[in-house]
Every structure is written in structure tokens, then in C-alpha cells.
Amino acid sequence: MNKSNINNDLLNLNPEILNWNLIQLDLKKKLGSDIYESWLKKISFVEEFNSYILLSVPTRFIRDWITSRYLDQILKVIKNYRKSVIRIEFKIVERSINKSEEDLKKLALKENVSFIKDTYLQYNRIDPNKKFDNFITGSSNKLAYEASIKVSENVSHYNPLYIYGGVGMGKTHLLNSIGIEIKNENKVLFISAERFMYQFVKSIKSNNMVKFKEYFRNTDVLLIDDIQFMNGKEAMQEEFFHTFNALIDKGSQIIVSADRPPNKLSRMQERIKSRFSGGLVVDIQKPDYELRKKIVEKKIEESNLLYSKKLEIPKEILTFISFEIKTSVRELVGALNRIISFSRIYNKMPNLSETKIVLKDLLNISENKVTIDLIQTLVCKFFKISKNEMLSSRRSRYLVRPRQTAIYLTKTLTSKSLPEIGREFSNRDHTTIIHSVKTIERLKEKDPEIVENINKLKNQILFNNKENEI
Numbered sequence: 001m002n003k004s005n006i007n008n009d010l011l012n013l014n015p016e017i018l019n020w021n022l023i024q025l026d027l028k029k030k031l032g033s034d035i036y037e038s039w040l041k042k043i044s045f046v047e048e049f050n051s052y053i054l055l056s057v058p059t060r061f062i063r064d065w066i067t068s069r070y071l072d073q074i075l076k077v078i079k080n081y082r083k084s085v086i087r088i089e090f091k092i093v094e095r096s097i098n099k100s101e102e103d104l105k106k107l108a109l110k111e112n113v114s115f116i117k118d119t120y121l122q123y124n125r126i127d128p129n130k131k132f133d134n135f136i137t138g139s140s141n142k143l144a145y146e147a148s149i150k151v152s153e154n155v156s157h158y159n160p161l162y163i164y165g166g167v168g169m170g171k172t173h174l175l176n177s178i179g180i181e182i183k184n185e186n187k188v189l190f191i192s193a194e195r196f197m198y199q200f201v202k203s204i205k206s207n208n209m210v211k212f213k214e215y216f217r218n219t220d221v222l223l224i225d226d227i228q229f230m231n232g233k234e235a236m237q238e239e240f241f242h243t244f245n246a247l248i249d250k251g252s253q254i255i256v257s258a259d260r261p262p263n264k265l266s267r268m269q270e271r272i273k274s275r276f277s278g279g280l281v282v283d284i285q286k287p288d289y290e291l292r293k294k295i296v297e298k299k300i301e302e303s304n305l306l307y308s309k310k311l312e313i314p315k316e317i318l319t320f321i322s323f324e325i326k327t328s329v330r331e332l333v334g335a336l337n338r339i340i341s342f343s344r345i346y347n348k349m350p351n352l353s354e355t356k357i358v359l360k361d362l363l364n365i366s367e368n369k370v371t372i373d374l375i376q377t378l379v380c381k382f383f384k385i386s387k388n389e390m391l392s393s394r395r396s397r398y399l400v401r402p403r404q405t406a407i408y409l410t411k412t413l414t415s416k417s418l419p420e421i422g423r424e425f426s427n428r429d430h431t432t433i434i435h436s437v438k439t440i441e442r443l444k445e446k447d448p449e450i451v452e453n454i455n456k457l458k459n460q461i462l463f464n465n466k467e468n469e470i
Contacts, residue, residue, distance in 0.1 A: 018053065018081055020045035026077045031070065039066055040074075044093070051086050053078065056093040063090045068207055126183060126190055130176035136298055138291030141170060144282045148174045151253060152181035158280035160244075160254035164261050165284030168330025171257040175223045178255055186220035186253075193229035197236050213239075217246045221253045227276075228258045232267040241272055254279075292332055293322040299336050311343060317355055324363055335359050353455035356462055370413050370461055372424045378460050379406040382453070391426045407433055408440035409457060 024043075028036040042062055046054040057063045066074075071088060078085050132152075137145045144165075150157050163171050179190045191199075196216075203212035216222070222243075230237055247254055258265065261283070262276035287295065296318055304310045317339065325332045338358050343349045350358060380387050383402040390403050403425070410421050411433070418430035425433070443450045 018045065018048055018078070023077055023081060026080070027074060030077060031073060035070070040070065043074075046091065046093075048082075048085075051084055052089055053082075053085055054089045054091060056091050058093065060092055063092060066090075126179040126188070127176050128180065130173045131180055132177040134298070134302075135170060135173055135177060136291065136295050138287060138294065140285040140287050140291060141165075144170075144174060144284045147280055147282050148178050148255075151255060152178050159248065160256055160276060160279035162256050162258070162262060162276045162279055162281045163284065164258045164281070166259060166286065166328060168328030169284040169286070170329055171284060172225055175225055175255055175257055179221070179223055182221060187218070188221045188223065189216065189219040190223040190225070192225040193227050196224060196240070197229065197233060200236050200239055213243070216243050217250075219247070219252060221255070222247055223255045225257050226259070227256045228260060228265060230268065231265060234269075237269050237272060241269065241275075244272070244275060248275075286326060287329055287332070289322060292325065292329075293318070295329060295332055296322050296336055299333055300340075303340055311340060311349075313339065313343075313349060316352055317350070320352060320355060321359075325359070327362075331362055335362050351455065353458050357458065360462070372410050372414065372416065372421070375409050375413065375461055376406050376424075379409065379457060382457055382460070393426070404436040404439050405454065405457070407436040409454070409461065411437050413458070413461060 024036075024040065027040050031040065039062065042057055043066070044056045046056050048054075057066065067090065075085070075088055078088070132145075132149065135145060144163050147158060147161055148163070151161050163174060165171055175190065179188050182188060199212060203209050230240060244254060256276065261281060262273045265273055265276075300311060300313060300318075321332070321335050321339070325335045339350060339355060342354070342358055356363065376387055376390065379402055380390055383398075383405075385399060385402055389399055390406065392399070407421060407425060410416060410424070411418075416424075418433045421433050422428045422430050440450070440454070444454065
């Protein structure tokens with residue numbers, strides 16, 4: 001009886017020894033029958049030590065293949081049974097196997113090609129919705145748009161084309177649009193710098209750098225998004241530099257996007273920055289009011305095509321959104337989506353005051369500016385009473401309603417707790433605070449004047465607080 005059989009017998013007798021049969025079943029479930037039958041079935045348990053186990057395989061080739069592809073998964077499964085195991089060692093024990101080594105090498109080649117191809121292609125999906133047709137232009141992005149059109153019409157016209165701008169300005173949309181225009185006649189690869197790095201590291205670990213180089217250098221057009229992600233990653237920059245040169249030498253087009261100009265890329269090799277600067281560098285600036293208004297109107301039009309019930313957003317709201325949301329196109333579209341969602345959920349269009357509340361975070365309304373003291377001051381001014389009167393224990397009607405209104409607004413516009421609010425209103429009990437909030441909510445359902453007063457006060461508190469602070 002050989003050593004392997006002895007060990008297999010001991011598995012059933014000594015519960016302290018790893019049950020390799022159970023581990024093999026887990027590997028079969030985790031990695032699939034095909035991989036198990038082709039590779040993992042050939043592994044035999046030999047011996048267990050303090051922090052590692054010794055396994056055997058019939059050939060050096062099988063050992064190398066399993067080590068490069070499945071070692072991490074095997075160790076993970078083993079650690080489910082023995083947490084102390086931190087590594088696996090293999091020894092070669094020749095024995096008869098069903099498939100010849102030549103057959104296994106053919107299988108390995110087939111798996112390798114499939115692995116490389118499928119892994120890259122799943123991150124090379126061009127979005128069919130981001131086209132030149134629906135890219136809205138204005139003075140801030142006209143140059144970048146025209147340059148992208150030129151590249152689409154004449155590959156290598158500007159090489160490289162470097163587009164930079166802030167977050168949510170439309171850089172990815174332009175790269176995607178170029179890809180759509182030229183993908184039928186050219187081999188196009190569209191990938192983010194983050195994914196480029198992921199595949200680079202993965203290829204090093206799996207010893208597939210030759211396939212990596214072949215794949216990225218055998219393309220007509222390389223579109224790479226967010227190149228600033230390579231900052232400080234020396235090994236990846238080295239590979240990208242050689243890929244860049246190889247593509248330029250063969251006449252391929254390179255289009256790059258970033259959040260800053262080439263000379264502002266920190267911890268990036270000077271030779272890479274120099275090559276970026278040697279092409280056409282164009283920027284996308286923040287959209288002006290006219291462009292923001294065009295974008296809002298276009299997005300409403302697109303939204304109405306999706307629903308049978310058309311949305312009629314008041315001009316006042318459209319103007320407000322277009323004027324106030326200045327940071328990026330993405331935030332502008334996000335703001336509009338909130339208004340559309342509000343109208344569909346509540347079956348009504350928000351008024352200007354409600355719009356400001358819905359978009360509070362996008363409008364940079366800092367909560368720490370909305371203080372309880374400010375709310376009390378503005379409510380007293382609105383109702384023409386003194387703060388001492390409002391905070392007193394008197395229950396006169398002309399004082400109760402302003403007091404309840406101030407409490408309601410404090411609960412709505414700040415994150416203060418009920419006890420904290422109570423303390424700021426002359427140490428009132430938290431049940432009094434709850435009663436005040438519920439009273440105003442109930443009155444809002446019946447009395448339009450209450451609703452109008454609340455909205456006016458919200459506007460003053462949120463948007464005119466600097467003028468009104470005392």
C-alpha cells in the first residue's frame with residue numbers, strides 16, 4: 001500500500017487529520033466540474049505540518065498550472081477546515097493519468113486565451129446611449145466636442161487627443177461617442193485607467209504579461225478614461241509608456257481623459273506627460289447658464305418620451321435649477337431627476353420652496369448655518385412678536401402658533417434631538433415639542449395660509465440667513 005492510500009485510510013480514522021475528500025468536494029463546487037476533472041482531481045494529500053500542508057501531483061506542468069491559477073482558491077477552502085494553514089507545498093509523484101501532458105497543454109492554452117479575451121472584453125462595453133447626438137454643446141465644451149468629431153472622422157488626426165475637465169463634465173460621454181462612431185471600421189478598446197491597472201496586476205500574478213501586451217497593443221483605437229488614476233504607480237506607468245509608443249508607431253489613435261491638464265499630473269513620469277502635451281490638449285470648463293438651461297430642457301424632453309404622462313415643470317423651477325446648480329453637468333441632471341421623482345411620487349410638482357428643500361445638499365446649504373437662534377429670530381420677525389414673548393410660558397393664541405411654527409421648522413431644518421430643541425425653547429418637555437410638530441403638520445393639510453407661511457419662512461431661513469442673522 002503506497003503512502004497516499006495510507007493517508008486516505010487515516011482520514012477516516014483520525015478526526016484530527018484533514019479530510020481531503022471533503023476539501024475536494026468543496027473545490028468541485030467552488031471551481032466547477034470541468035476545472036476539477038481536468039486539474040484538481042489529480043491532487044493527492046500527503047502530509048500536514050504546523051502551518052502548511054504537503055500535496056502531490058503527477059507532473060511538474062500540472063503543479064505549475066495549478067499554482068499559477070488555483071492556489072489561492074485551494075488555500076481558502078483548506079482554511080475553512082484548518083485555520084492554521086498558511087501555505088501549500090507540492091511534490092511531484094509520477095503516476096498514470098488519463099490525459100497526456102500534450103492534451104493538458106492544449107487545454108491550458110484554450111483556457112488561457114479565453115481568460116484573457118473574456119476578462120478584457122467585459123470592461124470594454126461602449127454605452128450605446130452616450131452618443132454625439134445627445135451631447136449638448138455650449139461655449140464651455142465646444143472645442144472638446146469638435147476635436148472629438150474630427151478624430152471620429154479621421155483617425156490619427158490628433159494623436160493623442162487629451163481631454164480634461166472636472167468631475168461630471170462629459171469627458172466619458174465624449175470618449176464613448178468616439179468609440180460608437182468608429183467601432184464598426186476599427187478595433188476599439190475603451191477602458192478606464194483603474195481597469196488597466198487591475199488587468200496589469202492580474203496578468204503579472206498569473207504570468208500572462210505576453211497576452212496582456214498583445215491585447216493592448218493590437219488595437220486601432222485606445223480610449224483610456226481617468227488617466228490620473230495612474231499617478232504614483234511606477235510599474236503601470238512603465239507598461240503604459242511602452243504601450244503608448246507601440247500604438248503611436250503603428251499609427252493607432254489614442255484618446256485620453258483626465259481631471260487635470262498633463263503638466264498638473266502629480267507623480268507621473270515626465271516622458272508620459274511630455275507625450276500627452278505633444279498631442280491636442282483640450283479642456284471642458286464648467287457649463288455656463290445658457291448651457292445648463294439647454295441641458296435641463298433636453299433632459300425633460302427625454303424624460304417625457306419615457307412616460308405617457310408628460311411633465312410640465314414651471315419655468316420658475318427650471319430657471320432656479322439652471323442658475324443654482326453650477327458645479328457639474330452630472331449634478332445638474334441629478335437635481336432634475338430629484339424634481340421629476342418628487343413629482344411622480346407625490347403626484348404634484350414641487351413649488352420653489354419645496355425644490356430648495358429637495359436640493360438642499362446640492363445647493364451647498366450648510367446645516368450649521370441654520371441655527372435654532374436664527375429660526376427663532378426670523379419667525380418672531382415674521383409674526384411681529386419679540387423673542388421673549390415667544391419663549392415665555394404664556395399661551396395666548398397669537399404666541400402659540402408662532403412658537404409651534406418655530407419648533408416645527410427647527411425639527412424640519414436641523415438634526416437637533418427633541419430634548420435639545422426643548423432646551424432651546426425655555427426647557428420645554430420633549431412631548432410638547434412632538435405636539436407642536438404634529439399640530440403644524442395637521443394644520444398644513446387644512447389651511448393653505450399655514451403652508452404659504454411655512455414656505456416663506458423656509459426660504460428666508462435657508463437662503464437669506466446671512467442677511468437676516470442678528
